[in-house]
Each structure stands twice: as C-alpha cells, then as structure tokens.
Amino acid sequence: MNIRLVGNLLGKLLLLEAALMAPSFIVSLACAGTDRMAFFVTIALLGCVGGVLNLTARPGVHDLRAREAFIVVSAGWILLSAFGALPFCISGAIPDYVDAFFETVSGFTTTGASILPQVETLPRGVIFWRSFTHWIGGMGVLVLTLAITPKVTGRTSHLMRAESPGPELSRLVPRMGETAKILYLIYVALTLANIVALLLAGLPAYDACIHAFGTAGTGGFSSRNLSVGAYESAAVDGITTVFMLMFGLNFAFYFHVLTAGIRKAARNEEVIAYLCIVGVAILAVTLNILPLFDGKFFQSLRYASFQVASVVSTTGYFTTDFNAWPQLSRAILVGLMLMGSCAGSTAGGVKTIRVLLLCKNVRRQVKNTFMPRRVSLVKLDGKTVEEGTLSQVGLFFFAYIGLLLVATVFVSADGFSLTTNFTAVLSAISNVGPCFGDEIGVLGNYGVYGAPSKLMLSFCMLAGRLEIFPMLVLLSPSAWGLHRAGKARVKART
Amino acid sequence: MRIVIVGDGKIGHTLAETLSGEGHDVVIIDKSGEALGKSVDTLDVLCIKGSGANIPTLIEADARHADIIIATTASDETNMVCCLIAKHLGAQYAIARIRDPEYNNSLSLIKKELSIDLAVNPERTTAMEISRLLRYPFASKVEIFARGRVEMVEFRAQAGDKVVGVPLSKLSASLPGLPQVLYCAIERFGEAIIPDGTTVIEPGDRVHVAADIPTITGFFRHLGKHDLRVQSVMVLGGGRISFYLTRLLASLGMRVSIVEIDRRKAELLAEQLPEADVICGDGTDQELLVSEGIADMDAFIALTDRDEENLLTGIYAQRMGVKKVVVKINRGNYADIVASMGIDSVVTPRQITCDTLLRYVRARSNSRGTVIERMYRILDGHAEALEFIAQPDDPYIRVPLRDLAVARETLVAVIVRDGRIIVPFGDDYVQGGDFVIIITKRQGITDLKDVLKVHGGKA
Known part of the structure; x- marks a missing residue:
C-alpha cells in the first residue's frame, strides 16, 4: 500500500477539519463561552498534526488505487471523529472520551444519537460544533475535498464512490470535481433556504442554524432537550417536515430539475417509489394514532407526517414521544428506519433504490420459477440493470442485516430489552438516532450503555454512513498489504 | 471543449485519457458496461452505456453541445451513423474511424454526404508510416514536417558511430564534412532528454535528428549507415495494413511477398494485388520462411494480429540477416522492451491513430x-x-x-x-x-x- 499517499491525504483532511471548526470557534468567541480554549487547542492541534502529516508524507506516486481510496475514506472518518471529539472533552461538556467519541461519530455520520441527557445548559460553541458535524458529514468530507481541490485526477472516483451513498456513482457532468461542486452548491442553497424558512417561522438565528444543519445532514441533533417538539409550533414542524423529506431525495434529482425541467426529472422511479412509500406511511400512521389526538385528523396528520419524515430521512428529530404510539405505527417506523431515503442524498438506511431493485429481482425470480427458460432483465428507469449490480445490492443487503444481527447480540450483553438493543443498533446503522424500548426511548439517551457497546454502536454508525464495505475493508488484512507481506515471508523462508 | 467519444476500445480509452488530462470535458459512450467500468475507475470522464447511433443516448451525452464527436467503434457503419446523427443534433465537428478498404475509394463522397470532418484509417496511416521506414532503412522512425520539407528521423546510436562520445557542440569541429542536422531529442533508458551543446550521445541512445531530406541522407551516408536500398520485402500476415502497404511499396518499385495462412484470404489478396506474390502458409514456420527466401529479403515486416508472433518472427528474420525488420505491436508501452531485444522499428497502430486524432482536436x-x-x-x-x-x-x-x-x-x-x-x-x-x-x-x-x-x- 502507498502509505505515504494515504498519510498525505489524511493530513489534508485534518487541515480541512481545522478550517471547518473555525465557525464553531467564532460562535464560542461571540458568546464568550467557556469552550473558547477547547476550540483553540483543538484547531492548533489539528493544524500541527495535519501539517506535519501533509509535509512529511510526500507521496512519490500519486496513483490513488481503490485500496488506498477506501482506506483513506474509512480511516479518515475515524480520525475526523477522534479529533472532532476533543472540543467536547477539553471544554468539559462531555468529560469521558469514549462518550465524546460516540457523540462525534454520531454527529459526522448524521445519526443524532446522543449520550447527553441535557443539552440546553452546555456552551453554545460546543452545541454549534455538534450540529455542524451533521452538515459536514451529510454530503461528505471527501466530496468537499474534491469540490475545492483544483485538480482532480480520474482515479479519485474511488474516493467519491466510497463516500457517496447508493449502489452506483452518478456523475452529473464529465468532471468529478465539477460534480462535487454542483452537489455542494445544491446542498448549500437548500440549507440556506431552510435557515431562512425557520427564521421566518420565528426561530432565533442560532436555533435556526442548528436545526437547519441537523435537517440538511439528516442528522437530528437539536439545541433543545425536547428536540423540535420544544417549539410547539406548527410552522416549524411543517417546515422541518418538508425539508427533511427534501434532503432525503437524490441530489441528482435537483440537478435534473434545474437542467431538464421537473417533468423529466420526476420520471425517476426511485423518487416516485420514495414519495409513494412516504405517502402511504403517513396516511397509515395518521389513522393509527387518531385516537391519541381525540380524533382530530389534522393534528394527528401533523405529528404523523413529522415523525414519518424524520425517520424515513433518518434525521431523528421528534415532536412527541412516538415510543408510546400504537404497535402498528411503531412497526411502520422501524420498517422505514431500515429503508431510509434515496441514494445520493444525505440520508442513511439501505436506500429506496436498493429496496426497489431487490423487489424487482424477487419478482423476476418468482416469474422465472414458472418459466425457467424465460430470459428476463431487471429494468430501472427504462434501462437494464446489470446482473453485477443486482448481486452487489443483494450482498450489501445481507451485509447490512448481518452487521445488524451481530451488533445486536454484542450490545445485548449490557442486559437491556431486545426492543431497545435491536432498535438502537438499527438506529445506529441507519443513522437515525432515537430508538424504541423503555431503557433509551425517544427522549432518553445512549449514556446507559457501557463503553464496549458505545464503541460497537460507533462502528455501526460509521459502517452505515459509509455503506458497510469501506469499514469492512479496514478490518481485512489484505487492505493493509499484510497478507502479501506474510506470503513474501513464507517465500523467503522456503 | 466538450468531446464525446463513441466506443471505449483501445483507441477510445487512450484518447479519453489524454484529452481529459489536457483539460477537456470527455464523455464516453459504449455498449459494453465492462469496458466502461475500467474507464469509470481510472479516468475523470463521464461514461454512458448505450449505442452511439441511438439519439436518446447521444442526447444524454449532450452531443448537442459537443464540440467534437469521435466515433471509434469497431464498425465503420456505426461510426458513420454516429457522426451523421451527432452533427444533426448540433455537434461542431465529427471524426469517424473508417477502416474498410471498400470505403476507401468513396471516402470523399462519404465524408461530404455524411458531414464527417475527418475520417481516420488506422491501417492506412500505419502502412504509410511503414513505407516511410522502408525508404529510410537506417531510421527506426520517420516523421515529416513542413509539408514534407523537413523530416525528423529516429535512429539508434551504436558503439563506434562517429557521433558517439563527443559533446554535440564540438561535433562539427571534430567531424569535418558532417552535414549539419539538429539533434532534437534523445531517449536513454526510457527517459527523454532534450539535448543542449554539452550533451553527449551514448551507445544505445535513440536519437532524433531533423533536417531537410538531402541533408538527412547525407548525414547518414557520412555515418556509414546509408548503404542499403530496400528492393524486396516480405510481409507477414495479409490484413488491411498489408493491403495498403503492398500498394504503396509496389508503387515505389519494391517487390513484395505476402505470407498469409488463410487460403481464402490469400486468394482474395492475390486477386486484389496482382503486383505482389501471395504465399499461402504459416508464417511462423521457419522452414517456410527459408524456402520462400527470407535470407535474400531486404526487409521483413511482421503484421499479424498477435504481438508475440510478430516479435518472434521479427527476431528470427533479423538473425537470418534481414537488414530492416519492422514489427507491429498492438499493446502499447512495450516498445522499450522490444527495442531491448534488438528490433528498432516498432509500429503501434493505436498510437498512430491517437496522434492523428489528438492533432485534430488540438488544432480545433x-x-x-x-x-x-x-x-x-x-x-x-x-x-x-x-x-x-x-x-x-x-x-x-x-x-x-x-x-x-x-x-x-x-x-x-x-x-x-x-x-x-x-x-x-x-x-x-x-x-x-x-x-x-x-x-x-x-x-x-x-x-x-x-x-x-x-x-x-x-x-
């Protein structure tokens, strides 16, 4: 492996993180918070480590192969979280490092699962940083690197593929760098729109920013203990519902709306499937929870649509304790947690497109049982999907479920109920945040878990955000060139 | 510029690599997802799966606003149709690879009627390059400039050559009477050197010199290399390059024998090329080569589809005393290795075609x-x-x-x-x-x- 190139890129990533921490530093200065020093120290440390890595590890060869790219992505995300946790620790907001790491991973992966029972008393800079990590992690740090790097070579497509969710990397324009730029422009524009909408709904600027970051990255960290429910405003609920659903759409869709018009863009099967599923889920939950709101349909619709949007977009905001909802609604929400939103969005989960492809593949299999010699192809948007892609989707789904089960067993060692453990792990892998069950629940927090479980959940969050395989690659010895070295040793001996 | 390349084969891929490296926005269209997979992984280009002759695919590739469309699929007809459609959609320039000799005679008509701006024929271009090499057997490569007034010739310096071991600035003093040529570039161990007055040519260097034609001839005569005139040529393989090459060589008065293994092909060639001797047999069979008089040939050109056969028979011919051996290698980047085996003249049709296309794109x-x-x-x-x-x-x-x-x-x-x-x-x-x-x-x-x-x- 080209260790020097990896080191160099990781160094650049840390420098970028130092720059990205600057807004939070400014907020803490403006609020004259107790966390000023924490940010100052962290930024200085990031600058030093990043600078040293960047300068000393000068790669002789700039050829970024798939192996290096995957390592840079997975190791990069772990490093970002490791350093991103420092402000929490140093400022004393979260004294325990494992807790702080969990919180930061939860931020970068846009999960929104928290170990903090109280957020309203914490310094404002720290809370700003916590939410800003959502915004950074939503679109991806390496995509940002590609967007601001002047010269991008062809092989960097591995980087973007490892970080962007979805079975296939969709390029909007021939140049990778341009594609990354367009994606970030759309992202920034939508975020600004969200901030303005929340300001108009009467939120203070600080709260508007925090909640727009949480919505844009589909993360779910709030500056209030009761999340969005604390504002008790129908307008804020409505705005957040709409934007959560919007950030769950494929960003290529917006590009096509801008270039080809909404009619052509709306012919996207994934978008149609996503909106249909969301619509049906909202209707079902609304009817199911009608008794809780004394039969008031619109009130029921308000809470149901918010919660469905929050879970399907894997944001994790809440306006009410949906753990106390009827079983049917809870089951629907668990199903939506697993599915998540569209590929190419900031959301987590298996992604609608994969579910769609799996369903189509199953339907084909059923048909072929009756007509074994029938040649049938799976089509999406009128184009034949390659068999390789289909089998990859199947494998991905298996790996997702496999990790879910293994992690559930692991976490169960802490002794909580199966509902809690299963939905907590599902919530972590799908990057949602809140979970069901009485020990943690919607309002509760993950602080009750022990340190090993917290690390396991952190791994799950990263695996979910990076779509499983980059994290598994990190665990495989061949990625580090170890098995080859082993073979060489064996050869030398013989 | 926006460039659409149809066909992600060897040429398409190399072109896309070079053009995107030069800062152009490149879109590749190919029917095979497998071929595109490699380009997606290694190049900064947009890949679209589909047929280049299909309007929706071309629209998806934004051929309407493309500056140049380059059609290099395996089929001439597809290439022509691609260009026709893309031009109608609004592409500025269209380049097609058209290689079938049948179309060669009606090429100007085809170009005009289908509004193709440039038709590239890799085999014909390669044949022309080989014929230049045979005119100057001392050179391993010949390129022409200034509409044929200047030639740049590559030759391999050998121990004992007069130019070896003397700084370039002292050459004219130490070798009176040596015609003045310009030493343009030297390749040594795979590295390119742009020489100045202090540079010394070493044995084994591949040296490029440029001058007008009489001077170049005089230069090599002075070096004692210009003692050979090619009069008889043996060509191995009866493909399209051989066809064009035989025509060209015959017009220069050389006697050409073509060895082709396939009887039907051989008969067809004999019909189309009455001026050549067509021999039906296995060209890798040494006995056959000997009995057909390889030892008396001035030049041997290996043009089969298999690089390995070309190389082996080329080495064999050299050992049999043939003065000029030209070998076609399809895979790029092996020229160095081949040169180290003693064969100087290697032609790579892919590179020749790419150069032609790049030249056109750069000019536009x-x-x-x-x-x-x-x-x-x-x-x-x-x-x-x-x-x-x-x-x-x-x-x-x-x-x-x-x-x-x-x-x-x-x-x-x-x-x-x-x-x-x-x-x-x-x-x-x-x-x-x-x-x-x-x-x-x-x-x-x-x-x-x-x-x-x-x-x-x-x-």
Missing part, C-alpha cells in the same frame, strides 16, 4: 491563435514534436530568440521560411508564415504563444 481547441499543423508523440509519448505556422500579428514575431523566454523543457528545433530550413540560434527570429517546429516534454501545448514568451509581457 485553438481556433484563434497559431494552428498546430502536425503533432507527433515521440519517445513513447514522453515528448512531443509540434509544428505551428506562425501568425503575423503574434507578439514574438521578429524578436530574436535570445530575447524570448522559451518555455521550460522545450526546444525550438527548426524554422522553415520560404522552403529554407533554419536551425535557429539566438540571433534568429520567427516571421509570420514560418513553419516552426518545437520539441517539448510538456503536455497539451496548443499555441506557439505558450512557448515563445516576450520578456516582461504577460505570463
């Missing part, structure tokens, strides 16, 4: 300034030889070269003015209408203004 990407007349990639692509026509109102006109800042790793090799060849020194200058030939290690130069900069002017 620079619509206002000095236009590239010719471009050759030399030394396995480590360096380029470019020919420009100087424009009368450019800033460097009539400024002595010593007062110009010449770009780094670049050599102004030759200036051709009214048919006269000037090997430039500090006092010489460029006039409007001159042909200027430069050798450079930098990539992607499209304008003479980028090479010759006036001091104190804008960078």
Whole structure:
C-alpha cells in the first residue's frame, strides 16, 4: 500500500477539519463561552498534526488505487471523529472520551444519537460544533475535498464512490470535481433556504442554524432537550417536515430539475417509489394514532407526517414521544428506519433504490420459477440493470442485516430489552438516532450503555454512513498489504 | 471543449485519457458496461452505456453541445451513423474511424454526404508510416514536417558511430564534412532528454535528428549507415495494413511477398494485388520462411494480429540477416522492451491513430491563435514534436530568440521560411508564415504563444 499517499491525504483532511471548526470557534468567541480554549487547542492541534502529516508524507506516486481510496475514506472518518471529539472533552461538556467519541461519530455520520441527557445548559460553541458535524458529514468530507481541490485526477472516483451513498456513482457532468461542486452548491442553497424558512417561522438565528444543519445532514441533533417538539409550533414542524423529506431525495434529482425541467426529472422511479412509500406511511400512521389526538385528523396528520419524515430521512428529530404510539405505527417506523431515503442524498438506511431493485429481482425470480427458460432483465428507469449490480445490492443487503444481527447480540450483553438493543443498533446503522424500548426511548439517551457497546454502536454508525464495505475493508488484512507481506515471508523462508 | 467519444476500445480509452488530462470535458459512450467500468475507475470522464447511433443516448451525452464527436467503434457503419446523427443534433465537428478498404475509394463522397470532418484509417496511416521506414532503412522512425520539407528521423546510436562520445557542440569541429542536422531529442533508458551543446550521445541512445531530406541522407551516408536500398520485402500476415502497404511499396518499385495462412484470404489478396506474390502458409514456420527466401529479403515486416508472433518472427528474420525488420505491436508501452531485444522499428497502430486524432482536436481547441499543423508523440509519448505556422500579428514575431523566454523543457528545433530550413540560434527570429517546429516534454501545448514568451509581457 502507498502509505505515504494515504498519510498525505489524511493530513489534508485534518487541515480541512481545522478550517471547518473555525465557525464553531467564532460562535464560542461571540458568546464568550467557556469552550473558547477547547476550540483553540483543538484547531492548533489539528493544524500541527495535519501539517506535519501533509509535509512529511510526500507521496512519490500519486496513483490513488481503490485500496488506498477506501482506506483513506474509512480511516479518515475515524480520525475526523477522534479529533472532532476533543472540543467536547477539553471544554468539559462531555468529560469521558469514549462518550465524546460516540457523540462525534454520531454527529459526522448524521445519526443524532446522543449520550447527553441535557443539552440546553452546555456552551453554545460546543452545541454549534455538534450540529455542524451533521452538515459536514451529510454530503461528505471527501466530496468537499474534491469540490475545492483544483485538480482532480480520474482515479479519485474511488474516493467519491466510497463516500457517496447508493449502489452506483452518478456523475452529473464529465468532471468529478465539477460534480462535487454542483452537489455542494445544491446542498448549500437548500440549507440556506431552510435557515431562512425557520427564521421566518420565528426561530432565533442560532436555533435556526442548528436545526437547519441537523435537517440538511439528516442528522437530528437539536439545541433543545425536547428536540423540535420544544417549539410547539406548527410552522416549524411543517417546515422541518418538508425539508427533511427534501434532503432525503437524490441530489441528482435537483440537478435534473434545474437542467431538464421537473417533468423529466420526476420520471425517476426511485423518487416516485420514495414519495409513494412516504405517502402511504403517513396516511397509515395518521389513522393509527387518531385516537391519541381525540380524533382530530389534522393534528394527528401533523405529528404523523413529522415523525414519518424524520425517520424515513433518518434525521431523528421528534415532536412527541412516538415510543408510546400504537404497535402498528411503531412497526411502520422501524420498517422505514431500515429503508431510509434515496441514494445520493444525505440520508442513511439501505436506500429506496436498493429496496426497489431487490423487489424487482424477487419478482423476476418468482416469474422465472414458472418459466425457467424465460430470459428476463431487471429494468430501472427504462434501462437494464446489470446482473453485477443486482448481486452487489443483494450482498450489501445481507451485509447490512448481518452487521445488524451481530451488533445486536454484542450490545445485548449490557442486559437491556431486545426492543431497545435491536432498535438502537438499527438506529445506529441507519443513522437515525432515537430508538424504541423503555431503557433509551425517544427522549432518553445512549449514556446507559457501557463503553464496549458505545464503541460497537460507533462502528455501526460509521459502517452505515459509509455503506458497510469501506469499514469492512479496514478490518481485512489484505487492505493493509499484510497478507502479501506474510506470503513474501513464507517465500523467503522456503 | 466538450468531446464525446463513441466506443471505449483501445483507441477510445487512450484518447479519453489524454484529452481529459489536457483539460477537456470527455464523455464516453459504449455498449459494453465492462469496458466502461475500467474507464469509470481510472479516468475523470463521464461514461454512458448505450449505442452511439441511438439519439436518446447521444442526447444524454449532450452531443448537442459537443464540440467534437469521435466515433471509434469497431464498425465503420456505426461510426458513420454516429457522426451523421451527432452533427444533426448540433455537434461542431465529427471524426469517424473508417477502416474498410471498400470505403476507401468513396471516402470523399462519404465524408461530404455524411458531414464527417475527418475520417481516420488506422491501417492506412500505419502502412504509410511503414513505407516511410522502408525508404529510410537506417531510421527506426520517420516523421515529416513542413509539408514534407523537413523530416525528423529516429535512429539508434551504436558503439563506434562517429557521433558517439563527443559533446554535440564540438561535433562539427571534430567531424569535418558532417552535414549539419539538429539533434532534437534523445531517449536513454526510457527517459527523454532534450539535448543542449554539452550533451553527449551514448551507445544505445535513440536519437532524433531533423533536417531537410538531402541533408538527412547525407548525414547518414557520412555515418556509414546509408548503404542499403530496400528492393524486396516480405510481409507477414495479409490484413488491411498489408493491403495498403503492398500498394504503396509496389508503387515505389519494391517487390513484395505476402505470407498469409488463410487460403481464402490469400486468394482474395492475390486477386486484389496482382503486383505482389501471395504465399499461402504459416508464417511462423521457419522452414517456410527459408524456402520462400527470407535470407535474400531486404526487409521483413511482421503484421499479424498477435504481438508475440510478430516479435518472434521479427527476431528470427533479423538473425537470418534481414537488414530492416519492422514489427507491429498492438499493446502499447512495450516498445522499450522490444527495442531491448534488438528490433528498432516498432509500429503501434493505436498510437498512430491517437496522434492523428489528438492533432485534430488540438488544432480545433485553438481556433484563434497559431494552428498546430502536425503533432507527433515521440519517445513513447514522453515528448512531443509540434509544428505551428506562425501568425503575423503574434507578439514574438521578429524578436530574436535570445530575447524570448522559451518555455521550460522545450526546444525550438527548426524554422522553415520560404522552403529554407533554419536551425535557429539566438540571433534568429520567427516571421509570420514560418513553419516552426518545437520539441517539448510538456503536455497539451496548443499555441506557439505558450512557448515563445516576450520578456516582461504577460505570463
């Protein structure tokens, strides 16, 4: 492996993180918070480590192969979280490092699962940083690197593929760098729109920013203990519902709306499937929870649509304790947690497109049982999907479920109920945040878990955000060139 | 520029790599997802799966706003249709690879009616290159400049050659009577060197020299290399290159024997090429080669589809005493290895085609300034030889070269003015209408203004 190139890129990533921490530093200065020093120290440390890595590890060869790219992505995300946790620790907001790491991973992966029972008393800079990590992690740090790097070579497509969710990397324009730029422009524009909408709904600027970051990255960290429910405003609920659903759409869709018009863009099967599923889920939950709101349909619709949007977009905001909802609604929400939103969005989960492809593949299999010699192809948007892609989707789904089960067993060692453990792990892998069950629940927090479980959940969050395989690659010895070295040793001996 | 390439084969991939590296926006269309997979992984280009002759696919590739569409699929007809449709959609220029000899006679009609701006025929171009090599058997490569007035010739320096071991600036003093040529570039152990006066040629170097034709001939005669005239040629393999080549060689008065293993092909060739002897048999069979008189041949050209066979028979021919051996290698980047086996002349049709196409694209990407007349990639692509026509109102006109800042790793090799060849020194200058030939290690130069900069002017 080209260790020097990896080191160099990781160094650049840390420098970028130092720059990205600057807004939070400014907020803490403006609020004259107790966390000023924490940010100052962290930024200085990031600058030093990043600078040293960047300068000393000068790669002789700039050829970024798939192996290096995957390592840079997975190791990069772990490093970002490791350093991103420092402000929490140093400022004393979260004294325990494992807790702080969990919180930061939860931020970068846009999960929104928290170990903090109280957020309203914490310094404002720290809370700003916590939410800003959502915004950074939503679109991806390496995509940002590609967007601001002047010269991008062809092989960097591995980087973007490892970080962007979805079975296939969709390029909007021939140049990778341009594609990354367009994606970030759309992202920034939508975020600004969200901030303005929340300001108009009467939120203070600080709260508007925090909640727009949480919505844009589909993360779910709030500056209030009761999340969005604390504002008790129908307008804020409505705005957040709409934007959560919007950030769950494929960003290529917006590009096509801008270039080809909404009619052509709306012919996207994934978008149609996503909106249909969301619509049906909202209707079902609304009817199911009608008794809780004394039969008031619109009130029921308000809470149901918010919660469905929050879970399907894997944001994790809440306006009410949906753990106390009827079983049917809870089951629907668990199903939506697993599915998540569209590929190419900031959301987590298996992604609608994969579910769609799996369903189509199953339907084909059923048909072929009756007509074994029938040649049938799976089509999406009128184009034949390659068999390789289909089998990859199947494998991905298996790996997702496999990790879910293994992690559930692991976490169960802490002794909580199966509902809690299963939905907590599902919530972590799908990057949602809140979970069901009485020990943690919607309002509760993950602080009750022990340190090993917290690390396991952190791994799950990263695996979910990076779509499983980059994290598994990190665990495989061949990625580090170890098995080859082993073979060489064996050869030398013989 | 926006460039759409149809067909992600060897040529398509190499072109896409070079063009996207030069800063163009490249879209590749191919029917095979497998071929595209490699390009997606290694190149910064947009890949679209589909047929280039299909309108929706071309629209998806935004052929409407493309500056150039290049059709290089395996099928001539598809290429023509691609160009036709893309042009109608609004593409500016269309290039098609058309290789079937059947179309060769009606090419101008096809180009006009289907609005194809450039038709590339790799086999014909390769055949022309080989025929040049046979005219100058001492050279391992010959490129022409200034509409044929200047030639740049590559040869391998051997121990005992007079030019070896003396600094270039002292050559004329130590070797009186040696015709003055320009030493343009030297390749040593796979590395390109742009020589200056202190450079010393070593045995084994591949040296490029440029001058007009009589001077070049005189130069090699002086070196004692110009003692061979090719009169009889044996060609191995009866493909399209052989067809074009035989025509060209026969017109130069050479006697050509073609060895082809397939009887039907052999018969067809015998019918089409009455001027050649067509031998039906296995060209890798040494006995056959001997009985057909390989030992008496002046040149042997291996043009089968298999690189390994070409190479082995080439080495065998050399051992049998054939003076000039040319070998076709399809896979790129092996020229170095082949050269180390003693075979100097290697032709790679893919590279020849790519050069032709690149030249065209470069010329179009620079619509206002000095236009590239010719471009050759030399030394396995480590360096380029470019020919420009100087424009009368450019800033460097009539400024002595010593007062110009010449770009780094670049050599102004030759200036051709009214048919006269000037090997430039500090006092010489460029006039409007001159042909200027430069050798450079930098990539992607499209304008003479980028090479010759006036001091104190804008960078």
